[in-house]
Amino acid sequence: MTGWRPLLPAAAAGTTLTALGLLSLTVPAARTLPGNASGPHLAPPSARYPFGTTDTGLSVLDLVVFGAHRTLIIAALSTALALGVGTATGVLAGHFQGWPDRVLSRFTQWVLVLPQLPLAITIAAVLGPGLAQLSLAIALAYWPATARVVRAAVVATESLPHLERARALGAGHWRQIRVHTWPAVLPVVITCTTLTLGNALLSEATLSFFGLGDTTSVTWGGMLQDASGIGAITAGAWWYLLAPGLAITLVVMVCSIAGRSTEAALGRHQAHGLLLRRPRWRRSAAGEPAGPEPV
Amino acid sequence: MRAARVAGTLLARLTGVLFLGFALFHLLPGDPVSALTRGRPVTTEDLATIRAGFGLDLPLWKQFTSYVTALAHGDLGTSLAAHRPVADMLAERIGPTLLLTVSATVLSVTVGIATGVAAGWRPRGIGDRVGTGAAIVLWSAPTFWLGMLLMAILGVAAGLFPIAGMRSTESGGGGVLDVAHHLVLPCITLAAVQYAQYHLLIRSAVAAERHAVYVTLARAKGLPDALVRWRHAVPNAMAPTLSLVLTNLGFVVSGAVTVEAVFSWPGLGDLTFEALRGPDPPVLHGTFLLLCGSVVTADAIADVVLRRFDRRGGTT
């Protein structure tokens, strides 16, 4: 077994994400949007405003903290939707095989090939603005990755002896999935969650930039769009861009570290793990014949 | 027959894109036209024009047949803003998009291979830590934000490069150097985002090949380290890398769409951006069909190319 050490980055990233989630839920309760613009307009960073102010005299840092709430809610909602659709498709395709698998897999493969952003943009544009519509548009563009990975994991467990035994003993499909397939697929779903969460955050930002965001509240992507809308770049007001962009980058980074290290720790890609590398040579170089390898 | 199967899949997928385009703009519950134009200053006459343009006042089956017939004739409708055929508008945007994506891909592949191989060959070395760290940061940053930062720093503050458009003059003059000058920032931005992907993929592929028996054999043959790496390990690492990258063309196109919107690079992404601002549903519909259709087609071509490249497919 891999031991606890490889799980360290995953645990650290998971803790950060959870803390962030809790923070974003409590922040709006603790403070309201600093609506009364008290500061100077579009001022560079200073001791009082560490990330500068907006054109309306609000602290950029305050806005970023406040915007975390809505941003993370959209990301969480679209991730939940994408994972629900993806996992359901993957489990159905992998478990029932035969024609349902062929149909579902081809469909998944097709959506996977389509360029995500134009797809999400068009769906979001047709659905119209709003939190739910935005989340749905993101989810519809990002579910296939989960479906494919989950299907592969299910197919791998389907041929295991204990599942064949369960089948032979007459376990129903639901029981087979719940008792035998699900535990094996869960780690894969966790990895997908973190990676989809990162993608969802980036999509929210990009769709906001295209004017398709949720305009009823402050989000990080929406802040960037506002900044570009008032010409912050040509005005040289780089600070208006800095904090929201950094916030997105940091959270996405935490997500991808969490995803990659869980993946590595679970040994799915041993040598492909990014932050944790398990020396593969140890087995073969110690004089044992190399184990079965993919041809 | 392999070729027939690829062609069949391609045909099915293109038909799927067609259906999706129809469904998004004709079938959706509610009224996509009013959704698209909500909160915008549109007159009732405009709305009627858009509806008639999409044939939304006709029965559904008639809508579909006329949709397919029109598409078969290359007719994508007329732009509301420019009052020109959408097909013409799309055609003149293809060139700039290709220029941007190809140049950025060449740049990012070159840099990605160089740093990815170095990092994968000596994992945990200083080069790996710096290169891979940078790649993760670039991978995590929103594309348009990177573009805006580059624009603010290199374009506005330093004044080194133009920040918008493809040419200095409206008339289309300016020559190759002028276009290249305009290309620098969009190209770097798009390359930076793609670079992360190439670096990470090549890094892990090389790290995996590093302990392959044939690499040890190459070393045992007395070859210098550079030859072992570039002649033996890297070509084998390229096959999985290429397949992953080629099957992920959607990612490149998504990046290009964003970068074009940021830098007003007159390609399909910028046109999408304009169509959203307009709002100009026929144009949005056109860019959607063209972007999805071309990515699906490119994916099929990539599939064929890859089978040729990867000699490891067959076993005894």
Added chain:
Amino acid sequence: MTLLELDGLSVAYPAGQRWARAVRGVSLSVAAGEVVGLAGESGCGKTSVAMSVLRLLPRTAKVTGRIRFGGTDLTGATWGELRAVRWAQAAVVFQGAQHALNPMHRIGTQIAEPALRHGLVTRSAAAAHAADLLQRVGLAPELARDHPHQLSGGQRQRALLATALSCSPRLLIADEPTSALDSVSQAAILGLLRELAAERGIGVLLVSHDLGALAAVCDRIAVMYAGRIVEQGSAEAVLGDPAHPYTEALTGAATVIGDPATRYAPRSLGGAPPDPLSTAPGCAFAPRCPHAGPDCGGEIPLRPAGPGRLVECVRVAS
């Protein structure tokens, strides 16, 4: 003339905070024209011994002791000196030809590559060189244009042997060259090795778990257990009259062709090999040994038991 001389060779791999000691003080020599067998179970350290000769172990492996090849000490050699010895003087036939051949290169290219890089043939003569070597190992020269996946397992193994002969080495290290092959191909490869030793004076270090294969071609045999050579001597003596209880058990476990009794009731060894992390003193085989006694826990002397024969066991009378 002694070609290869290992003296007190030890190899350890890092395992967390500790060291897994795969090889623990092995001394062995191979002379020109001699076929020496290195026998033992999986995990006994025989591949580590084979790979340490040309220093092909991972960087993290700790190698101590002496490796002398043709009078030069390879343990202290620079990378440049080492590259000159690699393949030009000593070549390796790797185990698992399927993974040892580069899937992207043509067979001919791979065979001629070492000779080309060591400046022994010109670029224009490389193709003829490859064809020549293919014929020498009994393959059609046309195979030079194929890629590894187009060859059968036996053909690949022969191609690998042809690659090893590319620079006419003085020493061949063959690591399980026949373990993945059918018995006909096996016999052919072993015959080739025997021929090379007899006719061209090449020294061969043949690593295998297959005692039958070793008995067929070896002049001398060394038996490894848990990183140590527990017994070595002439092939007939070691296999015909094993002195160490482990060798005895191994020969008992091997089937004897023509004697069905050994096939139906092989004498298997109880227990499992010791943990490579263990640092317990004394005979590592004692826990599985039917003759073990209290004196097995102390220092075990290497005792001569006949001409050219060494055994590491307190039960053996010198």
